[in-house]
Amino acid sequence: MDYGLSPRERAWRDEVQAFIAEHVDERLVDETRLRGNEGRGAEAQRFLGALRQRGWDRIAFPEEYGGLGKTAIEQWLFIDEIETAGAPMLPLTLTSVAPTILRIGDEAQRREWLPRIQAGEVDFALGYSESEAGTDLASLRTRAELDGDQWLVNGHKMWNTMAHMATHNWLAVRTEPDAPKHKGVSMLIVPMDAPGVSVQPIHVWPGLRTNAVFFDNVRVPRANLIGERGLGFYYAAMALNFERLSIGSAGMARRIFDALVREVRVRVVDGRPLRGDPWVRDRLARLRVELDAARLLGLEVAIRLDRGEVPAAASSMAKACVSELAQRVADTGCEILGLDGQLHAEEPSALVKGRLQWLYRLAPMLAFGGGTNEVQRDIIGFMGHGLPRK
Amino acid sequence: MDYGLSPRERAWRDEVQAFIAEHVDERLVDETRLRGNEGRGAEAQRFLGALRQRGWDRIAFPEEYGGLGKTAIEQWLFIDEIETAGAPMLPLTLTSVAPTILRIGDEAQRREWLPRIQAGEVDFALGYSESEAGTDLASLRTRAELDGDQWLVNGHKMWNTMAHMATHNWLAVRTEPDAPKHKGVSMLIVPMDAPGVSVQPIHVWPGLRTNAVFFDNVRVPRANLIGERGLGFYYAAMALNFERLSIGSAGMARRIFDALVREVRVRVVDGRPLRGDPWVRDRLARLRVELDAARLLGLEVAIRLDRGEVPAAASSMAKACVSELAQRVADTGCEILGLDGQLHAEEPSALVKGRLQWLYRLAPMLAFGGGTNEVQRDIIGFMGHGLPRK
């Protein structure tokens, strides 16, 4: 066993690092931070353009559709470097929706959507959750009925992040009302400018915006249903599979931790260097151990992907572990910074650019969002250890 | 609100402390420790005799049956002092079985058993658990059938601690095979010298002995069934109620912690006082905070008893909290003592008399025994917060 990089991996990582050195600057990092890692600002668009020029927007594509033929471990190295640099991640349109369309769409659908996605003309919001269907996705109620050659969509989606900026919604809808809950769902592409679509902002604690989106007799062409009718629940899971490498990345928590460490190195309180405080030393060391451990859960996901497995248990481990660790980093960090730990990012004198208090407000969402950690632990039990379900 | 002692409480505590100063010496504490808090050695018998002389063996009795009329808070103070001193606790015969007989037995039964219990002639083992009925007590299979004027008992009990020394077994048996599981159980007193009773030792990790006890056509008089037929499941719960003040006591963990602190104060490693090590200081301080917090969960039990409530949730809180804290005390303590932390109590040079490694081996039992902590947390949810069961 060898945890060192192979020559090929090392060359790839060097290439990524060189790219980052060229294209990631403080303006980009600041924009990304202030927009809450949204990655839709002007600097992010410039960065995405540079990625496109290299063809790296296709890193998650299957090789037969222009993908780069990178192993999952190489993709993990890529994500690790991008996250560590503080640059925006590739949008889910490119890492999750596009690879799904490539696998489940027919030839016409692939020809319809892929070029426009790659040109940056089409950008998706992911419309899964509803008020009564959070982690329990199969309970969704937004329905689409076939009316001639069009789907008639009615209902609403919650936590539809980016819907106010996206061109289209990648929507899980109930098309077979009489089928068992998880067999009645399909995936439908709905243009955000279609008549009957309305967007209401939802503002959440960490200062991020998400949306409630309402569909009132919205009509979309029949061909916008991607893949087979009734298999949407599985397609959503497939789309999720393509996200797994980034969902459980410890990169953001590590980046904020590293910035905290840099601050602690120079800060003086009550005439004493903060780094001399035994409590501070102990807590930072323990967090570093936990971050080192959490990072390698991401490697486990990559290893399993490269073996051709669906890394359900491994990515659930990474997701649950990293989200809970982020909370500890934030909490300890706020306390280490003391009264300064309260300052918002907008405050010019905020230490560590206010990241600790922001992470303190963000972390709960990491744990309950994207499938609560309770469900992640159930998955680890069922899929990772073969525990019985019934 | 006043957490100070009232004049009456203070007088009582002073009396208990004076008693302890007179009757608890190193021989008693050593005997109690070496016997795993069993409290059946010669020194313990002497101590129990002194308690009897004061009438303190009846501290848990209802006042109308010769109890001392102590409030639960006063009983809690008593337990706290005894535990802190390292003396043996009153046997369950006196604190759990006797008060139950007083409440559920008829006049003849009370006259039969109470005087003999108080004279120390009768001493019970508590026979609840079976191989397939651990925390799930209602699944017990040991059965008693009425045959003329006698009960015919067949089956076995596990974890029947003290059975090899007790005169009688306080046995939960199934008397109504056709009733719903938890309505078919009764409480029966079985003499350990009855023909057909056999005891097999079970040795467990911390060096304690418990027993499997087998009943093969054992005959006992009809009058040995205490209380009503079929209510044994509730009687066992009642008997448990009388134990609640001691079950969740943080006293033992605190006593071992205090001894550890005394050792750390004087120990020198690598030429440096151990108490100067920041890691040691931090870990001991945190444990002390947790011990202070856990101790007051015992007070919560007492408060609720004094209000006339069944303190099910409060005592579950104390039990779960203290058992898990004991494990942290043990684990941290072993690590603080370093290589010395491995030495068994038998080793004369063992630091802190080998208590840390003993507690490390004992602590898991505290958490799964007496109703697993999972069940305790369910009880807290149901009884403490009114969460739904179905």
Added chain:
Amino acid sequence: MQLEPTLEQAEMRRAVREFCSREVTIERLLDWERSGVGVDEATSRKVAGLGWLGLGLPAEAGGGGASLADVAHLIEECGRGLLPRPLLARMRGALGLAWLAPRSPTLAAVARGERTVALALDERDAREPAGWRTRLAADGCHVSGDKAFVPDAEAADLHLVAIGAPERPRFVLVDRRAPGVSCAALHSFGNEPQAHVSYREAAVLEVLEGGLDFDDWRRHQVALALAEMIGGMDAALAATVGWVKEREQFGQKIALFQAVRHQVADMGTRFTSARHLAWQAISRLASGSLGVTDFHSAAAWTGASFKQICWTAHHLHGGAGFVVEHPLRFHSERAQSLCIRWTPEAPALARIAATLLD
């Protein structure tokens, strides 16, 4: 032990609870947050009119003459009901003045609610008296220095300013509108209006004397924080219990999931132990019978428990508790900011270790 509130205390609690449920609505909390000043004039006047700001002030000065325990009951309910933070800062300021200078001529106006006091203690890089660089001029009548993170600094009439000294700190009262006093408002966590304040030869109204020494004074202030935390965590726990009984996922109330139930159980256990530990510290501080580690244990445990309970509350509420219109986030922010200011873990543990080992 006498572990129930007195009738008067229970009545006070009921009144505060009723006031907060009527006046401190989520709509108003959002308005106050947007306004940046944390509370409106009308609500401030109402609270002053109820006498809460002067409750713990000496009766001779026209205050309510209430004990520390009485005040802690009031504050616990304010914490539960999310009473605006500037009002809590004013209660602290009034008590802070009375505890330092029980015969101060200013107390009468404070007791009547005509003047409010802000506590200007900390400096940007110094939280301990020995590090404070704010100094009194040689004439003893002017103060110069910079104080940081002063709550309610802009709105308060008076600043209670701590003066650094090698032996023991001293305290003076300064008019917030006096020449030489200037505030720079901060955008801070917890949406508590705070400011960095600069004093440049600002005139001293009064030198404060005759009360508690600083360590004891600070313990009294921490006691108020403990009470506020207990109220806050009780509210977060109650909201969570209510929510898990109603919210359905996968066709059942989420309280039926054992993992959810157990998290609620652990919240309840922490709350119960923290409540006892906090109130034990408050009552023993009030009666002068603090044990060696009582106070520091209470500080470390209560602060950590409040944060832990808020974290679990958020987790179990999911998205519904995460929108800005849900009160939970106010509790979470107060948890962290109260911890940072009044109950940081490191010094509490260090003091306990010193007691145990040195």
Added chain:
Amino acid sequence: MQLEPTLEQAEMRRAVREFCSREVTIERLLDWERSGVGVDEATSRKVAGLGWLGLGLPAEAGGGGASLADVAHLIEECGRGLLPRPLLARMRGALGLAWLAPRSPTLAAVARGERTVALALDERDAREPAGWRTRLAADGCHVSGDKAFVPDAEAADLHLVAIGAPERPRFVLVDRRAPGVSCAALHSFGNEPQAHVSYREAAVLEVLEGGLDFDDWRRHQVALALAEMIGGMDAALAATVGWVKEREQFGQKIALFQAVRHQVADMGTRFTSARHLAWQAISRLASGSLGVTDFHSAAAWTGASFKQICWTAHHLHGGAGFVVEHPLRFHSERAQSLCIRWTPEAPALARIAATLLD
């Protein structure tokens, strides 16, 4: 990255696993425990005969010439299979000698399994070289001092004795049966035969030179502990998964209780992260590419994880796993005793803090 064992490594693992499941039965573990010597002669000879004691010794000395990673695979399986601790101590002793003195004339006999080596490093109150009081006589040929907690001290043929020195420690080899060497057996946790050993002008067989410096040598020993721990926690986890699938309470398999399932999930997560962190440290140590905190993170995390996993395993096994006839307790005792000796948390965290902050 190449994260699968090689074919040879996999074959070695399979062989060890098969050996342990056949030879290391619970009945024998109980016998060995009762006997106080930890292993019987026949089993010792079998293991020596398999060449495992000499696997990592230089080929020139007749050893297997295997890499650190190869040996770690062997030891991981020994940890899983509860190979008697004296045999593990002998593997450590043999490797310890080879790493300090790769050209020692004694190695050949050790590689052949004819002689075994015990490591005599620690003293009762000193774990660091600077504190060791054991000294070489002026003639350079005799050693005097007291070593504490020496594993396998009585049974081993040779003692590798550490000599304290202000600059860097030195090491000598002493015949256990030489005049002046006496052992006092200890009744210790983990049922590992250990002894305090006294050396009084004991003759030195050999001064050890030409190998790793002490810090690096100790890291190599810690790497063996990491591998042993990973094997042990894998076994404890597997036993628990098997048990919760079979055990019934309240009319159902206990794995159907969400709280049980989640504890298993957390064991799995810790195991997965610890396994990677440990093996990353081992493989980077072997290839000379250790990152700044790799090793100390692995030590702190692996040790704590092993103990945590054993604790949860006991909890979920309940009474059935608590009887002396259940192998689980052997893992739990090894977890604590490996932690105490090789991966204590405090120094690991201190080193990480120093790397981050100084």
